[in-house]
Amino acid sequence: MLNNILKKIKKILGSLLKSRQEKRHSLVGAGNLWKMKQNFQIQFLKDQGLKSSDTLLDIGCGTLRGGIPMIEFLDLENYYGVEVRKHVLEEGKKELKILKLDYKKPNLISFTNFQDIHIKTQFNVVFAFSVLIHLADSIAESCFEFVGQRLKTDGVFFANVNIGHFPDGNWQGFPVVFRTINFYETLANKNGMRLEQLGNLKSLGHISGKDGSDQQIMLKMIKV
Numbered sequence: 668m669l670n671n672i673l674k675k676i677k678k679i680l681g682s683l684l685k686s687r688q689e690k691r692h693s694l695v696g697a698g699n700l701w702k703m704k705q706n707f708q709i710q711f712l713k714d715q716g717l718k719s720s721d722t723l724l725d726i727g728c729g730t731l732r733g734g735i736p737m738i739e740f741l742d743l744e745n746y747y748g749v750e751v752r753k754h755v756l757e758e759g760k761k762e763l764k765i766l767k768l769d770y771k772k773p774n775l776i777s778f779t780n781f782q783d784i785h786i787k788t789q790f791n792v793v794f795a796f797s798v799l800i801h802l803a804d805s806i807a808e809s810c811f812e813f814v815g816q817r818l819k820t821d822g823v824f825f826a827n828v829n830i831g832h833f834p835d836g837n838w839q840g841f842p843v844v845f846r847t848i849n850f851y852e853t854l855a856n857k858n859g860m861r862l863e864q865l866g867n868l869k870s871l872g873h874i875s876g877k878d879g880s881d882q883q884i885m886l887k888m889i890k891v
């Protein structure tokens with residue numbers, strides 16, 4: 668009894684001590700890792716040569732945990748974020764307002780099926796951070812088809828994936844999938860992209876202390 672009350676008090680205190688961002692970004696992953704994951708994404712893109720004049724599509728942008736520094740860095744209107752969970756994207760918009768970054772006019776779109784996104788823009792860079800790991804195969808197919816249509820020639824699609832033979836898991840109602848490199852290479856080739864492996868996230872500076880995510884492989888797929 669006393670133990671249960673103490674546990675509840677600890678939970679309430681823990682929640683009160685969490686920062687606004689930690690609470691918000693826990694909709695897209697471990698709350699205590701939000702800053703590291705934010706810093707990793709923008710640093711990774713800059714290391715890969717992201718320029719402020721690039722037009723970037725962030726697939727599964729969620730609460731804009733990764734998107735906020737991209738919006739800050741890119742020229743006006745050059746950031747596009749698409750997300751399936753409307754209420755999660757709304758949290759991102761609130762955060763953007765608090766940080767006074769809405770003047771950058773990012774294009775934020777909630778959608779259900781990739782086939783229903785009607786964006787005419789051709790992108791230099793498409794990024795899907797911790798998204799392909801949650802896509803059922805039929806959705807991954809639509810995603811690659813969409814990216815293949817929207818990437819400029821020589822444009823690049825970066826995405827991290829789980830490679831291996833493990834049963835699918837579950838995260839916030841989405842599957843957690845493990846596939847072969849061949850699975851992603853086939854999808855890339857089918858949609859006019861050449862696939863390269865950039866190494867695991869840890870080797871690229873993603874240090875979460877969680878082997879499951881640090882060992883994920885970052886793919887670079889170039890539109891030919």
Ligand SMILES: C[S@@+](CC[C@H](N)C(=O)[O-])C[C@H]1O[C@@H](n2cnc3c(N)ncnc32)[C@H](O)[C@@H]1O
Nearest residue numbers: 695727728729732733750751752796797798801
């Ligand atoms: C782990 S979170 C990563 C969020 C963001 N990329 C970041 O790292 O800050 C994965 C996001 O992908 C979104 N998602 C899942 N399935 C999706 C789909 N089919 N299309 C677009 N987004 C999807 C989820 O709603 C979630 O917001």
